Amino acid sequence: MRRLDAGFGLTELMLALALGLLLVLGATQVFLSARQTYVAQSSAAVAQEDARFVLSKIAQEIRMIGMFGCIATDSIINVPSVFQTPISWQGAAGSRSWRFISADVGLPGAKPDWTVVSDCKRTAQVYAGQYLPLAPGETGFALRHIIYWFENGQLKVGPGKTVLLDNVAAFDMSFGMANSATGQSVQRYEDSPVSLANIRSVKIALTLQDPKARIKDQSYHLAVALRNRLE
Template sequence: MNRPNSGFGLIELMVALTLGSLVVLGLAQVFLSSRATYLSQRSSAMLQEDARYVLSKMAREIRMVGMFGCLPIDRIIDAPEVFKTPVSGHGKSFRMITADMGRQAGRPDWTVVSDCTTFAKAYPGARLSLALGEMAFPLRELFYRFESGQLKTGPNKTVLLDNVAAFDVSFGVAGAQSVMRYEDRPANVSSIRSVRIGLTLRDPGGRVKDQAYQLVVALRNRRV
């Protein structure tokens, strides 16, 4: 008596191939979805890191705007005219004169030397020699501009940040007690009490939507 042939028939083979293809396609879809999620999260994290770096840098600088030492501006000998307008700008750019606390950017633009009681004088550049009881306050004039999708800094327009979709600056103008409104170009600089910055970053790969951030920083030195 002959035994029947063992193995798979054509139908069983086709069913197995179909099921195997479905499993492979499912695994591939899961892999691609996981990869897309990872890339989008990574892009979002990079945008957040860029925004955090730039905005924290600006916040430190804005807080020290108008910090010319211990005495008022009108008592500083040889104070340059720009000291009277330590912060200014419009929607796409602004400038400020701020205390160079870290001394990490090289030579300061000015140094105010004062004994914090009766004497204060402004010198161009750095001032290394001090008399007994004197203190030096290095100052720097900083510029920020938004051009062609980039945030630039300094008179030479050095690129600080790429992939910028929008950048906006406005100034909080004080009333009798507190900030009443924000203006692009305040007529009275002495009324400025805060700076509001809007920053929108764009993922060049288009994996995530544009990320918008806003920062409001109060000026600590009210004498400006």
């Protein structure tokens, strides 16, 4: 047999195998990198959606803090003592509770803790639970005592501590304060305000973590102005 008809030698075969292996490894690396990027983007999107849902819910409730009807609180009959502290932020880092009184935003199946019945002129009275029917000329303002808990890496809601969000690395809050009860603009932020009448806004910082460490901790911030004075 002539040498030109002998086919591939061992050297050529090994070189072809090495080149093929390099191509396979390259393609595998591209696939793994693309998959890692997809997983990271999906994890970030899930965290962002969770944060958006929770923060939008909280924002809606914050705007209605201190909404006790159409007559000043000191003119309402049978005002519960809890109305005197319509917002509080208690506890140590990693285990805190946030309590506030907010007008019911009409969540499905939710029942108010109190109803303020008023003629919006001279009289107003607080009743426990839901109050129906209303007399002609009366308006009912449904109120709820809302509690959020941050403990053991979870954000919980309600007296029963229903888990609202898992994998919470941090949940912090500060309050935008005016210089006086009649001031309009926020001059500073305080973690534990003494004068509730000076609160003009609430700032929340929420940090979520991926339990599988596929992405860095995701931080989200929300600042919401109060529609109602806490007086």
